[in-house]
Amino acid sequence: MDQFPDIFVRRLREHGVRYAFGIPGGPWIPYMEAMRRQEMPFILVANEASAGFMADVCFRLTGAPALCHGTFGPGATNLATGVGCAYLDRSALIAATTEQSDAMRHRVTQMNVDHQALFAPITKWTVRAEADTLTSTLDRAVATACEEVPGPVHIGLPVDLNDRNTPRGGSLPDAKATRPPSAGAIRAAADLIRQARRPLIAVGLTAARLGLHQSLAHLLDVIPAPVVLTPMAKGLLSETHPSYAGVLFHACSDRLTGITRQADLVIGLGYDPVEFDYEAWLPPVPVVHIDTAAAELSAPYELAALCIGDLDAAMQTLGTIKPLATEWDFAQLARHRDGLNSALHPRSEGFGPSEALDILRDILPPEGILTCDVGAHTHLIGQLWPTPAPGHLLMTNGWSSMGFGIPAALAASLCRPTTPVVCVTGDGGFTMMAGELITARRLGLNTVIMILADRMLSLIEVKQGWKNCPADSSRLFQNAFLDADRIFGVPVLKADSPATLRQALRQAFHTAGPVVVEAEVDGRDYHQLIARSYK
Incomplete structure (x- = not known):
């Protein structure tokens, strides 16, 4: 058995965590010492919100979660801004805050607020750590953070656990794979796509997170259609691609209506409504939503097919259908791109x-x-x-x-x-x-x-x-x-x-x-x- 901070740091390193960001309080010193011994950099920032932002971006670029820390009260509330970013921008991270002991947790005392209540609305899971179950708690925290849809997990670290001996734990559990959509859901989506004369493809954050630009390019070979992107999906399709129509919600996006209003079906590929609801721009046509998570539509809009599961698997399956002969005018789409660039x-x-x-x-x-x-x-x-x-x-x-x-x-x-x-x-x-x-x-x-x-x-x-x-x-x-x-x-x-x-x-x-x-x-x-x- 080792002391609690050493097990905390060692288990996170075993899960691939390489960076920690934050501003320490006194009770965090044993954790910084554990990081020093185990060569995990603790990066001091000027504001705890930055710690959350930086951990968020580490996941986006490496695929591994990072650790961010805030101390009692104001440290935790500052950290919450960065943690909320990871929650709504879909990035896995581990947020750790120092909490009062069980004896003082519900007492009126300096800097004491309920961190569990604070982080509950902006995390996938929040938990108060215990010495005897620390490794299993960390295993669940990392798994919860990284599985679809990824996001932050908060772990409260009671101050009186710093000197407690803690079991090391066994081997790491296997990660859960995202299941592919059901065959029936794929068939329903494919049938609607085949019937469409002017399908429009809306690509969103999930496709960008998963790096599916090659799958998108292949799909466009069989479904020749205009593509609109959400802002966080930039990079999935070249701005010079014949199907590129522009980015929703951002500058001059009112010009996209000349394209979107012609559609008779919208295919949402990895479209995460956290960036903007479908209804904010959708023409009055049916929607095929293909993503790792469900979406909601309010009347009078119609969610005609829902394909939930492994997004890449769904796109590859749809890429095997017979190439469509759509009725889009790609010369007009090229003129639209020129006009958008001028604007x-x-x-x-x-x-x-x-x-x-x-x-x-x-x-x-x-x-x-x-x-x-x-x-x-x-x-x-x-x-x-x-x-x-x-x-x-x-x-x-x-x-x-x-x-x-x-x-x-x-x-x-x-x-x-x-x-x-x-x-x-x-x-x-x-x-x-x-x-x-x-x-x-x-x-x-x-x-x-x-x-x-x-x-x-x-x-x-x-x-x-x-x-x-x-x-x-x-x-x-x-x-x-x-x-x-x-x-x-x-x-x-x-x-x-x-x-x-x-x-x-x-x-x-x-x-x-x-x-x-x-x-x-x-x-x-x-x-x-x-x-x-x-x-």
Whole structure:
């Protein structure tokens, strides 16, 4: 038998956990010592929310869960923001918080709140650990987090267990495989698809999580149809593919209605409504939903077939049907793509965000990773940014928390140390997580942070304009944003034109360690870019 913290760390390492993120309280010191002995890095962050965001991204890029930690009370409530991101963006992680002993758990005492109640709505499972069953609890926690649909699990660690001897546990249990959909469900879906003249394929988050771009390409050989993507499915289909129609819900997506309204059937492939409900954009036609989890539709929309199980197996089976002769006009679809691209580049007198992103895309190598924060720029990136494969654009759209972009970029740099990584954030999101520049500097991460500085919460300012409301309350600052050449010891490069941005980015990507690039852009372009209606 070993002490509780040693068994806790050892079992998680056996399950493939390689990183831990958080801010320690005193009771966490024995766990950090156990991590040091077992060579699991504990990465100190500036805000516990970042710990959750970073653990989330580790799962997205490696397929293995990571550990995040918050201490009593405020540590746990801060951590909850990052854990909620993993819950609605479908990432497995283990969240551990320090809890009071059984004797003090229900007493009024400093920093004491009910962590089990706090995490219950934003996790797949929350549990209070016990010494005698720790390894079986961890086995169940990892299995629950990783099985479909993946998500976070919370483990409360009572403070009085730190010195308890704990059994080591046996071999790891086998992981459960996702079962394929029933043959009857596949037949029902195939029959509806064969009858359709103008099927439309909507591809979502699940397909991206599972990396099914090759299965999608093969399926399009037998079902020639337009494809719309949800934002987190970017990378599953090239923006130049003959079937590509665009991204739902993001910039200029009102233009997609010229395609979606022609459909007589919608095929949802890995479409997770956590990003946006079907009803928000769906034409009045039947839906075939093929995913690892069921979806709901409200009247008058019809869920004509439900195919639940192993998504890749379902797509491969459907790929064996006789190729369809659909009635889509692919020349019209090509003209639609050209028009969408033109709309994403509004003509303006100033230096706009579209031009800034085009310059970044030109400089960032194809294998590079872009993380983005939440705001008006997210809508633009989701539609504009050419994404060569899943995992090259990381965003939060189920949870949609500002502050995601910088921690996500740091985690990407940790997981892919030889890959160029850049975060694009607005000035609002940057102010939330600027403290993580210290984390990046301490770790020596070669991460570029590009701020699209327009002095506003631009997405809110656009929506205030729709309601004829003044935007004073959405203005972040006047005059200069970063008025020094360093912040927390990190170099700051400034740009206010295409030429100066190109020069700054080239310098940033050739500089060791983190670099901030402040690109001063004209946010008025967002008024022409943000979609007001999706139907």
